[in-house]
Amino acid sequence: MNSRFLIIGQGLAGTALAWRLHQRGVAFCVVDRDEERTSSKVAAGLVTPITGMRLNLNWRYGELYPEALAFYQGLEVRLHQRFYHEVPIVRLLRDEKAAALWEKRRLQPEVQPYLRPLQTPLVDPAFFANPHGGFEQRHSGWLDSAAFLKASRDFFQSMGAWQSGEVSPESLTLLDSGLSWNDQFFSTAIFCTGWEAALHPWFNWVPFRSARGTVLNLRADTGHERRIINRGCWLLPRPDGSLRAGPTYELDFDLPHEPSPLALAALDQKLRSLLVQDFAITGTQTGVRPIIQGHQALIGRHPGRPQVAFMNGLGSKGVLRAPWVARQLVDHLLDAAPIESGLDLAGNV
Incomplete structure (x- = not known):
């Protein structure tokens, strides 16, 4: 060759x-x-089986996830460094409509392999608000990209x-x-x-339709939680004890690395509805996701x-x-x- x-x-x-x-x-x-x-x-590098507002199984997940896991784990061995963290993702439902949808979706055979047994409470109410319930996913995690x-x-x-x-x-x-x-x-x-x-x-x-997104670095008390928590936004605990949260989603933008105040305010509101304790934003990072329509x-x-x-x-x-x-x-x-x-x-x- x-x-x-x-x-x-x-x-x-x-x-x-x-x-x-x-x-x-x-x-x-x-x-x-x-x-x-x-x-x-x-990017936070999240890998999640059940995704989106419709709570659908991610596109070709049963095929793509095993290949991605083998790919990253093989390179971890080669490069003597850990990148991929296989951890559960907790999806908290946003409202009664989402809860009703999940009651139907959770019975579908294709999602069963990705659900962990439901524990009570799903999250610690001293740190997380969870008025509508949720579920915990397995075969999920994040890459330190x-x-x-x-x-x-x-x-x-x-x-x-x-x-x-x-x-x-x-x-x-x-x-x-x-x-x-x-x-x-x-x-x-x-x-x-x-x-x-x-x-x-x-x-x-x-036909690009790319979206600007911002991820926050946070300081907050979340107890002993080490799973990824998602309701309206995600919260990612890192091994060093730091937290990341996000993202914003802006289809109309001029500057690729400057988030709009409105987008940041909306993300702040989502975090305040998720976290019981107060938090402090210690930094922001912004990039543009390459999305091609269809x-x-x-x-x-x-x-x-x-x-x-x-x-x-x-x-x-x-x-x-x-x-x-x-x-x-x-x-x-x-x-x-x-x-x-x-x-x-x-x-x-």
Whole structure:
């Protein structure tokens, strides 16, 4: 195999893609701007089976979760560092309507494997308000995505396969058999640039509907709670004793790293309805989730420029989806394996 791939962007998508290529023994170079604040670094990295207002089972969870778990745990062994924390997620129901919906949903066979036996009380009433009940999920957890990205970057850099920089369309020279960048030849350049791909002249036709989100760092008394608690917003206890909470969800925004006061006020109100004790906000982190309307992700070669490929649109489910989606793309690029119609970039022109 003489292929060498240029991976542009080292968020969750680019990192998973690089590892999948490395597992296949294929050469690559990751080029990343190495910014302090990106959506992948800001993300809480939650992995939850039952999700959304409709309390549905997450898309293809039975297939994606085992692959994601094996992927991250395998890399923990290789990199001698822990990233993935398998912990229960407690979903507290928001109102009577949600409680009535759950009474029907919980009986469905597909959700049964992901429910833990209901305990009473579900949460400690001295710390959490729970007027409408809820349930506890298993086969769930969170990825310390910032630590995972840094450890991966350090590994790639140690093998001469990572560098800081920016790749613009003007800096790429497309050739019949590949392309060149910075006096280096590559068989394919793969853009994993998140929401900013919507601004790229080669991808501005992709139906992005990205959302800005803010995560808070908190100081609060939650007793001995070590599970993730979710009602209207989530609260994540970290191993060092700190707390994170979020997110906001803003579809209309100008600045990618500046949350609106209204969004922060709404999140503050949700936290006050969840937490019995008072809390203090010690910091905020904001990024933009790359969301593509009508798709769980899009991958594949550019329909007019086969030397260029694309992996994007993982949204808030990036930790869960990235290993599976990256493998699908690598199998396509190396083995000409077909891409599912709903994921195929070329099929959405």
